[in-house]
Amino acid sequence: MINSRQRGMALLIVLLTIATLSSLVAFNQQRWLQTFQRNRTSQFLLQAKWQLLGAEAIILSRLSSGKEAVFPLRHSRYLQLDELRIAYTFSSREVCFNLNALLAPHNKYDNKQSTVPISPTPSAAMLHAAATLPRPGSDTAALSTTRPEDPYPQRVFMHLLHLAGASADQTIDLLATLTTRNRSHARFVDASEIRPLIDYDLWQRLAPFICALPDNQLRINLNALTAAQSPLLSALLLETLSPSQAGALLHSRPAEGWKHADQLDALWPADDTFRAAVNQARSSLALDGIYYTLRLWLEEEDRRFQISSQLLLNKQRLQITERHYGLSE
Numbered sequence: 001m002i003n004s005r006q007r008g009m010a011l012l013i014v015l016l017t018i019a020t021l022s023s024l025v026a027f028n029q030q031r032w033l034q035t036f037q038r039n040r041t042s043q044f045l046l047q048a049k050w051q052l053l054g055a056e057a058i059i060l061s062r063l064s065s066g067k068e069a070v071f072p073l074r075h076s077r078y079l080q081l082d083e084l085r086i087a088y089t090f091s092s093r094e095v096c097f098n099l100n101a102l103l104a105p106h107n108k109y110d111n112k113q114s115t116v117p118i119s120p121t122p123s124a125a126m127l128h129a130a131a132t133l134p135r136p137g138s139d140t141a142a143l144s145t146t147r148p149e150d151p152y153p154q155r156v157f158m159h160l161l162h163l164a165g166a167s168a169d170q171t172i173d174l175l176a177t178l179t180t181r182n183r184s185h186a187r188f189v190d191a192s193e194i195r196p197l198i199d200y201d202l203w204q205r206l207a208p209f210i211c212a213l214p215d216n217q218l219r220i221n222l223n224a225l226t227a228a229q230s231p232l233l234s235a236l237l238l239e240t241l242s243p244s245q246a247g248a249l250l251h252s253r254p255a256e257g258w259k260h261a262d263q264l265d266a267l268w269p270a271d272d273t274f275r276a277a278v279n280q281a282r283s284s285l286a287l288d289g290i291y292y293t294l295r296l297w298l299e300e301e302d303r304r305f306q307i308s309s310q311l312l313l314n315k316q317r318l319q320i321t322e323r324h325y326g327l328s329e
Contacts, residue, residue, distance in 0.1 A: 041303060048298045048305035049325065055079050055086045055296055056309060063090075064317045088296040092224035092289040093310070096211035097160055097232060099188045101153035101218035102178050152280055153218045159235040163243065164205040170198060188212035209235075213291055214321070221289040222264070223257035225250055236281045240274040258287050289313065 059079065079086045154175070161171050177197055188194075191210045195203055209232045220236060230247035241249070249267060258264055264285075268278055290313050297306040310322035 044300060044303050045305055048300075049307070051081070051084060052086065052296045052298060052305065052307045055081060055088070056294060056307060059088060059090075059294065059296075060311075060318050060320075084298075086296055086298055088294065091293050091295070092221040093211065093213060093291040093293055094219050094221040094286070094289045095224045095226075095229055095232075096191075096209055097153075097157060097235070098213045098215075098218055099178075099191060099194065099210055100212055100214075100216045102151075102157060103181065103187060103216060152284070155238060156218065156235050156281075156284075159239050160209060160232065161206070163231045163235055163239070164202060164209070166198075166202055166206075170202060174198065187216075218284045219286050219290070220284055221286050222250075223253070223287050224289060227251060236284060237274070238277040238280070240271070240277040241269075261287070292318065 058081075076087050076089050079088060158171060158175075161174070166174075174194070174197055178194075189212055191207065191212050193212070194210075198206070209229065220232065222233075225233060227247045227250055230250060231243045233246040233250065234241050234243045237246070252267065254263075268274065292311040292313065294309045294311055295306065297304060306326060308324045309320050310324075311318045312321050313319075
């Protein structure tokens, strides 16, 4: 006869077998769900990639053919492709200070747009002006002591640093480092390359106003600037306009943008100092752009896929120079 001890062992074996089988079933179920989600996400990303590339081709065709004006969009737009709704933005990249303009061997800055050779090294007058920088919002007389022969981009950058709250030591150190880089002829690829040279707080204030474009020109698209970028316009005009005054000027811009420089000339204050700053900035102020970014994205439930294409406007046609996939820039 089977005693109670044997019955207990048999029951224990049965329970262990059930537990083992339950664990295997649960593991396989979890593994199957993970595989299903992975395959579903991979399918979405693959489909989204080609759908966005197709939408990109349609939008670029419309822009290049003149069906849509090559004008920066301040809000998202949507492209309806059958049952598919794709969101996109089209923005100008020339709404920031191009760090590579500091590395240019010469700069066009006067009213006649003549080319004046300069030294890439900051002058003694410029470094003295940096050493005596006033606090943001105070008198900018020290900044005006730089020579007219000094590179206009360096003077603008000094004013931008001043508006961002940089100290005299930070400005001097940064200019000296950039001078060393200029001698090595190494262009910036991304604005974050100067992040190790300045502290976190200054970087947070300065980052929205700087970038690295593929050339050495300082060119700002006035029709793409927003009120939040008014400090950049103030710096371009060597702070002859305060950021609030620059913001008011941008606020007066027509909805379709300024079409001719004469429209702007009528808005400039009749002040000799201001007019002199405008004459220096004239070759850097533009009413259209060359470099643009077309960003498209597609969302489905908790999934999102984005394409960001860097564009060059060449002979009225937009050419793709770079393309980035995913959420990052």
